[in-house]
Amino acid sequence: MSTVSTEVVKTYSDYGRPLWRRILFTREMAIVVLLIVVLVVASIQLPRFATAITVTNLLLDVTPILLISLTMAPVMITGDIDLSVGSMVGLSSVVVGLLTHSGWSIPSAGLVAILVGAVGGMVNGLLVTRFGLPALAVTIGTLALYRGMAIGLLGTTAITGFDRTWTQLAKSKIGDTGIPSVMILFLILLAIFVVLLHFTSFGRGVYAIGLSKDAAAFSGIHVARTRVILFILSGAMSALAGVFYTLRFTTARGDNATGLELAVIAAVVLGGVSVFGGRGALHGVVAGVLLIGALSNALRLAGVTSDVINIITGVLLVLSVIAGSLMQWIQSRRVRPVTTTASA
Amino acid sequence: MDNPQSTPVLELVGVSKSFGSVVALRTADLALHGGSIHALVGENGAGKSTLVKIMAGLYHRDSGTMDIDGHVVNFKTTAEAKAAGIAVIYQEPTLFPDLSVTENVFMGRQPLGKFRRIDRAAMRAEVVRLLAGLGVRIDPDRPADGLSIADQQIIEIAKAISLDARVLIMDEPTAALSGVEVERLFAVARSLRDQGRALLFISHRFDEVFDLCDTITVMRDGSYISTSPIATTSVAEIVRLMVGREVTTLFPKTVVPIGEPVLEVTSLTRPGVFSDVSFSVRAGEIVALAGLVGAGRSEVARAIFGVDPYTSGAVTVHGKRLPAHSTTAAMSAGIALVPEDRRRQGLVMNSTVSTNVTDAVRRNIDKLGFISKRQENAFAQSWARKLEVKTAALDSTAGTLSGGNQQKVVLAKWLASSPKVLIIDEPTRGIDVGTKAEVHRMMCELAGGGMAILMISSELPEVLGMADRVLVMHEGRLTADIPRATATPETVMFAATHAPEEVA
Numbered sequence: 119m120s121t122v123s124t125e126v127v128k129t130y131s132d133y134g135r136p137l138w139r140r141i142l143f144t145r146e147m148a149i150v151v152l153l154i155v156v157l158v159v160a161s162i163q164l165p166r167f168a169t170a171i172t173v174t175n176l177l178l179d180v181t182p183i184l185l186i187s188l189t190m191a192p193v194m195i196t197g198d199i200d201l202s203v204g205s206m207v208g209l210s211s212v213v214v215g216l217l218t219h220s221g222w223s224i225p226s227a228g229l230v231a232i233l234v235g236a237v238g239g240m241v242n243g244l245l246v247t248r249f250g251l252p253a254l255a256v257t258i259g260t261l262a263l264y265r266g267m268a269i270g271l272l273g274t275t276a277i278t279g280f281d282r283t284w285t286q287l288a289k290s291k292i293g294d295t296g297i298p299s300v301m302i303l304f305l306i307l308l309a310i311f312v313v314l315l316h317f318t319s320f321g322r323g324v325y326a327i328g329l330s331k332d333a334a335a336f337s338g339i340h341v342a343r344t345r346v347i348l349f350i351l352s353g354a355m356s357a358l359a360g361v362f363y364t365l366r367f368t369t370a371r372g373d374n375a376t377g378l379e380l381a382v383i384a385a386v387v388l389g390g391v392s393v394f395g396g397r398g399a400l401h402g403v404v405a406g407v408l409l410i411g412a413l414s415n416a417l418r419l420a421g422v423t424s425d426v427i428n429i430i431t432g433v434l435l436v437l438s439v440i441a442g443s444l445m446q447w448i449q450s451r452r453v454r455p456v457t458t459t460a461s462a
Numbered sequence: 463m464d465n466p467q468s469t470p471v472l473e474l475v476g477v478s479k480s481f482g483s484v485v486a487l488r489t490a491d492l493a494l495h496g497g498s499i500h501a502l503v504g505e506n507g508a509g510k511s512t513l514v515k516i517m518a519g520l521y522h523r524d525s526g527t528m529d530i531d532g533h534v535v536n537f538k539t540t541a542e543a544k545a546a547g548i549a550v551i552y553q554e555p556t557l558f559p560d561l562s563v564t565e566n567v568f569m570g571r572q573p574l575g576k577f578r579r580i581d582r583a584a585m586r587a588e589v590v591r592l593l594a595g596l597g598v599r600i601d602p603d604r605p606a607d608g609l610s611i612a613d614q615q616i617i618e619i620a621k622a623i624s625l626d627a628r629v630l631i632m633d634e635p636t637a638a639l640s641g642v643e644v645e646r647l648f649a650v651a652r653s654l655r656d657q658g659r660a661l662l663f664i665s666h667r668f669d670e671v672f673d674l675c676d677t678i679t680v681m682r683d684g685s686y687i688s689t690s691p692i693a694t695t696s697v698a699e700i701v702r703l704m705v706g707r708e709v710t711t712l713f714p715k716t717v718v719p720i721g722e723p724v725l726e727v728t729s730l731t732r733p734g735v736f737s738d739v740s741f742s743v744r745a746g747e748i749v750a751l752a753g754l755v756g757a758g759r760s761e762v763a764r765a766i767f768g769v770d771p772y773t774s775g776a777v778t779v780h781g782k783r784l785p786a787h788s789t790t791a792a793m794s795a796g797i798a799l800v801p802e803d804r805r806r807q808g809l810v811m812n813s814t815v816s817t818n819v820t821d822a823v824r825r826n827i828d829k830l831g832f833i834s835k836r837q838e839n840a841f842a843q844s845w846a847r848k849l850e851v852k853t854a855a856l857d858s859t860a861g862t863l864s865g866g867n868q869q870k871v872v873l874a875k876w877l878a879s880s881p882k883v884l885i886i887d888e889p890t891r892g893i894d895v896g897t898k899a900e901v902h903r904m905m906c907e908l909a910g911g912g913m914a915i916l917m918i919s920s921e922l923p924e925v926l927g928m929a930d931r932v933l934v935m936h937e938g939r940l941t942a943d944i945p946r947a948t949a950t951p952e953t954v955m956f957a958a959t960h961a962p963e964e965v966a
Contacts, residue, residue: 128850129843129847130846130847130851130853130856131855132816132835132843132856132857133857134857134858135857313832317834318831318832318833319824319825319831319833320831322824322833323824325817326817329812329813330809330810330812332807333806333807333809333811333821334810335769335789336767336789336801336807337822337875338790338793396812396813
């Protein structure tokens, strides 16, 4: 250690705002509160909403989005984006279908599919980091590429007739709660990603990269390696979602989950992840996915047509982004005078 | 050529400009006459660029007057300056790479034909005429992309002439040019002078200044020092005027025992950036790397630290060779780099103070890869105290701190990694005098503790006041290694402005 003299012993407070304000006044908490409001209102107004069958369908519907959002969030926090996730779901579905059709068991076919996803993600990551291409352009390309491969491999036919033990498991519930068993898998993955993103050095690096790639590189953070790892995880997670998708609908098709990438990105952005990188937290992301899911489910039950549901969720997304910038603006105005007087 | 009796085309008197509490210009005077090439010289930070930006309409002066042909002008935009006949040719022109030479010259003011359609034929004919007038051969139809810097400057000049600019300001135009290109530029400059235009030539190269210009103005510390005809002055005289001030003994330099070499750099080369750079820094030694902006000093530092690659040569710490282009290897060997650009490279501005302090050492303080906010805060707490960072709380964003306190956060971040070698690029740029002295005192204490320090600085007093040894770079090469005893403003400035063969 160096020998810097210390005569003044001043203690800095760790936080500028009290705990309750730090927890309550966040973008993420606003989405959580909105989710609770939607759930409560829908339960009171719609007798069919708070039933086991609705809970099951709602959660099964959003499971692929929930899974992929776990990796989309960190990818977007570094300032990248992965648009190829929906296509990867389709490709993974086709791989599982073809392998089981030729006699493979579901677990081994699923593992191969996840491996394919990881490789696809690595291709994205290397193109982005090695050649300095924007992730948006690269993954628009692989969006078409992976979808093309999926449809090329299987044509327009569909493979059905999977092992019933596995298709039943995908739809099974925990007791009479109506909560699908696949939620257990999701919660385990959620726990892993929460720790990875919020409680490891790796996670701190993810945020630093999103805020300033230069400063991150000057701090000895492996910028390229971190970004590639996240793309690999994104591909693998999409493939896992593809396996689930196939089993749930007992159908492997090349065009499975077309357009899913936009649903994922919309939910992640709603959950408070900045498209410019550097900002976001997983509780907000999960709340964002569930909010869109619950809202559209409730509106459907209320007899609202799907085009109107799209309009409503679209408006919600735009409003949330505006509200986010507005809050940041208000905060920047409030914080500045305090710190200048403190440092003057 | 110069006719002091005539009314100057452009005259500035007592111009000042401050940015917040930083005074960039105190009292700048400058008078440019038609048919004259006027040189403007001064150290880095003397205020030359600020003055140029005021003339170009980029900045608005705080006080003083600016006259064109005896009439006061107040430019609010660069367009107004252009309309008044002032054109600036920058060191690195900004052309549209995908557009043709012709389109670049007429960007934003294309001649229109019938039905407001762009008259391409007229446009091309005019460019051919302009380029012929300048005596240069550049294909008017080729895209600007791939043109040499010299050609790009010629196109900027053509643009200026097509606007009928009467004042041409060239801000270090020769810095990136080869000998032949410089000659061509000078030929163009002389023909423009003979047309009666006023030229301002900013350069650090005295041979060029004395070759091309007829009048020279010296600036120092944001103030006007002198203007004299080139014929009646000398390089030595100009250097003395540029450096001027006595180097004060503000610096708390302490004598400490110098130990074994810690950092050794041998024949480090990155083509086009720096070549054959060799030096060593010993334990307890503060070595300054001086030179002009753009001499390649920061690039050498970045290569040593592994942020940038190098093609040949070696970096060793305590005799152990480091792999090229690996920041992690450099860090684990005990090198720390406090970068030049605090806001972009040193700190994550939108991140908190505590995150910034721990950014470089997180792998050392985490437990099996896991880290909590509490660990980070505890660690940041102790370092913020050691450096007396002034912040409201540890979760204040770094961007809200003052420049001096931001620099303390960067220092904390790197001192926390207990380095053996500290590379510190412009340690006191843009920070107030009080913090400056603190940073200097801290550097001496660190050297006293046996740290090897390589300090890059563009401030001569700092270089002379702090360093045990001064290395000088000029255009990517080391041109001098001057021990403290013989280092003077003159010896350092001379080495910084001259090619190595002239020194040897």
